[in-house]
Amino acid sequence: MKNIIKTISLLAVLSTSAQAAVSVNVIANSGTGLYLTSNLGSTAGSLYQFGYLDEAAYDSLGADQTDFASVDTIFTSIGSGNVAGDGSIFSLGNSANIPASGEPQPGTALYMWVFNDTAGATADEWGIYSSSSWVMPNDLGIVSLSSSLIDNVVAGGTSGANFTLVAVPEASTYAALSGLLALGYVMVRRRRA
Numbered sequence: 001m002k003n004i005i006k007t008i009s010l011l012a013v014l015s016t017s018a019q020a021a022v023s024v025n026v027i028a029n030s031g032t033g034l035y036l037t038s039n040l041g042s043t044a045g046s047l048y049q050f051g052y053l054d055e056a057a058y059d060s061l062g063a064d065q066t067d068f069a070s071v072d073t074i075f076t077s078i079g080s081g082n083v084a085g086d087g088s089i090f091s092l093g094n095s096a097n098i099p100a101s102g103e104p105q106p107g108t109a110l111y112m113w114v115f116n117d118t119a120g121a122t123a124d125e126w127g128i129y130s131s132s133s134w135v136m137p138n139d140l141g142i143v144s145l146s147s148s149l150i151d152n153v154v155a156g157g158t159s160g161a162n163f164t165l166v167a168v169p170e171a172s173t174y175a176a177l178s179g180l181l182a183l184g185y186v187m188v189r190r191r192r193a
Helices: 002-020 055-059 062-066 068-072 171-192
Strands: 023-027 047-053 075-082 109-115 125-135 142-146 152-155 157-159 162-164
Touching: 023 047, 023 075, 062 068, 075 109, 109 142, 125 142, 125 162
Parallel strands: 023 142
Antiparallel strands: 047 075, 047 109, 109 125, 125 152, 157 162
């Protein structure tokens, strides 16, 4: 029985080690796949994170899809960097080895969350992008997140070969808009009465 437990423990250590050797490289392709603000302005210096997202949970967030705290709880970052001066992602120094915990599991889709600010919590625009080719391998290997291979826009949009961020109003903005609508409704009802 002790030998069986030792064997299982050794297999667990080996499988964790193999998963830890997987690395993610973010590749900027010059002239394609630039990240732009909603008015097609530059996102130079802004933050991007790459990791994995519970897309089903994201879809069920409803109005909270634009709330940073809500989305942040279902997005696990495994690396980050800054957008270059031309709106592309930096292509150097942005590799990340997957933590020894073995997350994310092989076959898990990876996502890139791009902001128009140096911190996600203070950004008022963002986009979440993925690709059918951004999948964790089953064993040792490298996954490349190429800006020219994006085929899944979860939040944001496209503009030719480029990707645009979308406005994400703060909850207080929604509250103010709701208040104005309610006030307008009351005024209309009073005039009719």
